[in-house]
Amino acid sequence: MASKINLNQVYVVSEDVVVREIEGELIIVPIAAGIGDMEAELYTTNEIGKIILYKFDGKQSLADIAEDLSVEFAAPLAEIERDVLGFVTELAKRKMLIMVN
């Protein structure tokens, strides 16, 4: 799945995980079978991932998200696109994101 990810795709957070923000820290809690060791493990993102994750609305493509963030943070688009693709790759391989288009 990771090799097929491209900027034209649209993603939404899977219903098999719950995203919680606790004291400023973003925690991803698996709630369905087959994602991680549910009894003992939690997933957390770095600061970049946290910013990107909130953009997944099932409507915007990864390119749109990258462009938004590039403007919002006045950062080079190519750099942001690399971060978005990297982050999506990590989430998608854990089935935490679902492609909707």
Added chain:
Amino acid sequence: MVYIQHKKINQYELFSGGKLTLLHIDIELTERCNNNCIHCYINQPQNDPVNKSREMNTDFVKSVLLQAAELGSLSVRFTGGEPLLREDFQELYIFARHLGMRVILFTNATMITQELCQLFSRIPPGKPISITVYGMHASSYDAIVARKGAFDEFWHGINLLQKYNIPFEVKQSLLPQNQSEIPEFEAFVATLPNMHYEPGYSMNFDLRARRDNSAKNSIIKGLRVSPQETLAMLTRDPEKYVKEMRKFASKFMGHPDDRLFSCGAGLETCVDAYGIAQMCMLLRHPDTVYPLNPESHQKRHPDTELKPLKYALTKFFPRVRQQRSRNPDYLNRCARCFLMGLCDQCPAKSWEEHGTLDTPVEYLCEIAHAKARFLGLINEGEKAWELEEEIWKARLNNFISDSKS
């Protein structure tokens, strides 16, 4: 770059050391039960209309769960009574899981259905289901739960959980009717994939937590094992017991002075079936509980912006925890007794036994002294609270330091 990390919960600084207001919440969904265990401290009849009508409705429970999640809670224990009696159990379960909370279900397993197992397969609880076993045969099981056919229902539930590979753990209530079945129970435990540790036994049963049935209290007292029998169970592997107690003693021994709450009561909470926040699962003394009903909360504290659960945890319980004993009996005994870590004396037990927060409970005192004699901390005939500080400290140090030699 690494965008996502996965860690064990105990590796998160956020979830250790009291950084969050609430890490876990207990919710008693009902006091009603389909069993009528001879030793039970809480149960009400399954179809009791009065108790049923007083219970939190679905929205109220959801509001409590939501407040707990907002405070950081990562898990909820649904207990009772028998929580599966609630017609909205599945709805509440799914709601809690979608808040990102793990669910610990305390059940007798007699109401486990195929539909429930399918739900637990699709959305696992995240923690093993916790099941109390009352006997390994219908004769013992049905006698203890006072209901014919209950044993068959229990095994049906266990079989379903096993068929669907739903993780569960078991513990046993040790009663005269099933005492001879320990080897059989432990052989069963050895076949369970989630039981990587020895099963727990409850045997020093609590009296009625609502102080509502003196006749039943007399029965419960008669079913408790003696201090010597308690010790015999605890020391079935004496070396292991001593080793564990050495570690334990290095942290938890000493006397509580006049503090009433040397335990963790009120640092977390148990919400009873009627929406009242308690400091622990047992303590129902009216001066120590806080109703979570929004109208009641608003009336009591019209100026606060805190939601009821946060108010209970951050304002009300801390005030209660500051209480000091003024009971001379407690001050002369428990307050001066260094066996704190071996003794289950606490405000909840005092409430159940005597209707106060600080009356010594003789039965618990005798058990603590039996343990201390076994460990060599006191001699025959000595009362721990009568020992001079330098004597008990020296004995304690000797006991603890033996583990380092």
